[in-house]
Amino acid sequence: MSRGTNMWHWFATAALLLPVSVQAITGAEVIERMQERFADAKSYEARFEKRFYWAVLDKSLSRQGRIYTRRPGQFRVEVEGGDLVVADGGTIWAYNKANDQVIVSHYRGELRTPWEILVQYTEGYRTVAVEESKQDGREIYKVTLQPRENMPTHLRLKRLRVWVDRKHWHLLRVEQVEANDDVRTYVLTGHRINKKLKDELFEFQVPDDAQVVDQRTSPGGS
Numbered sequence: 001m002s003r004g005t006n007m008w009h010w011f012a013t014a015a016l017l018l019p020v021s022v023q024a025i026t027g028a029e030v031i032e033r034m035q036e037r038f039a040d041a042k043s044y045e046a047r048f049e050k051r052f053y054w055a056v057l058d059k060s061l062s063r064q065g066r067i068y069t070r071r072p073g074q075f076r077v078e079v080e081g082g083d084l085v086v087a088d089g090g091t092i093w094a095y096n097k098a099n100d101q102v103i104v105s106h107y108r109g110e111l112r113t114p115w116e117i118l119v120q121y122t123e124g125y126r127t128v129a130v131e132e133s134k135q136d137g138r139e140i141y142k143v144t145l146q147p148r149e150n151m152p153t154h155l156r157l158k159r160l161r162v163w164v165d166r167k168h169w170h171l172l173r174v175e176q177v178e179a180n181d182d183v184r185t186y187v188l189t190g191h192r193i194n195k196k197l198k199d200e201l202f203e204f205q206v207p208d209d210a211q212v213v214d215q216r217t218s219p220g221g222s
Helices: 003-017 027-039 114-124
Strands: 043-054 059-070 074-079 084-088 091-096 101-106 125-135 138-147 159-165 171-177 183-193 211-214
Touching (some): 027 138
Parallel strands (some): 101 211
Antiparallel strands (some): 043 183, 084 091, 125 138, 138 159, 171 183
16 A cells, blocks of 8 residues: 555544534524423423613613413413412403502413513524523523514514523523613523422412403403
């Protein structure tokens, strides 16, 4: 075997031993995996913090709470201060403690849980960047999205960012930057998937003396 042939054989063997380069995951794939993770869950619960920053006033507001969902069509959102939204699959009750008012409406099935609305919101956006980093000791993906050209102007955000746990594909954080530079942020922690939830979580008792506005009796019933 000639020297040239030996050299080619060495290079070919070395190439086989080199690690194969794995193509980086795309932002669309990260979002899809996160959505699939939630879609497969029969029940879901997490703590959340909702932050809002007014750019013009340079002021911030934060509220915390818990969210529970159970298929099919049940969810509960508890917000500090006493506000509460409960859906049993047929009816939705929304209680505003400050006004001491309960609004009752039909659950027609097309209404998604607040968590699903948050996730599906990404459909009108395209990914422009995916970053891998660490947050609180865990590996995460941070996906930056921008609105698609066909999105109505009044619905457009300047930028949308989503943080996703690389191991469990949990949604960790969503940051929405509006056209006027106001920033709305949702932070989710303490995720629990497929844990048994009590039936009482999805039942609502009208508080004594609360005003009830039953929209099921209106022509639209919504």
